[in-house]
Amino acid sequence: MDKGDKLPEQITTSEDLIIQEAVKKGEYVKPPDNKAEAMTKLRSERDALIPSTDKYVMRDYPIDDETFKKWKNYRQYLRDLPVMSSPDLDADGNLTGVEWPVVPSS
Secondary structure (H helix, E strand, O other), rough: OOOOOOOOOOOOHHHHHHHHHHHHOOOOOOOOOHHHHHHHHHHHHHHHHHHHHHHHHHHOOOHHHHHHHHHHHHHHHHHHHHHHHHOOEOOOOOOEEOOOOOOOOO
C-alpha cells in the first residue's frame, strides 16, 4: 500500500488500525512475499533428509520387503514435498504449511 492509497472505510481489527496509522505517517512497508524463500528452505531441509534414506533403499541392505517399501515410500514423499506443499514462513522464519512424512521404523 502506497502512502497515497485510500484505506477501506471500515477498520475491523487492531492490526488494521496500526496499518492505517503507519500509512498516514508514511511509515507503512508492505511485508515481503516469503513464498520463494519458504520453498528454498523446504527444499534445503528436504535435501538434507534424503541422503539418510540411501542405505535403506539399496537392495542389499538387510531389511525385509515391507520395511523396504516403507523407506521407498518415505523417500518418494520427501521428493514430492515441493509439489504437494504450500510452504510459508512464520514470524520467526520457521516453515509452515508443510506436512512432513513420518520416518519409518527400521
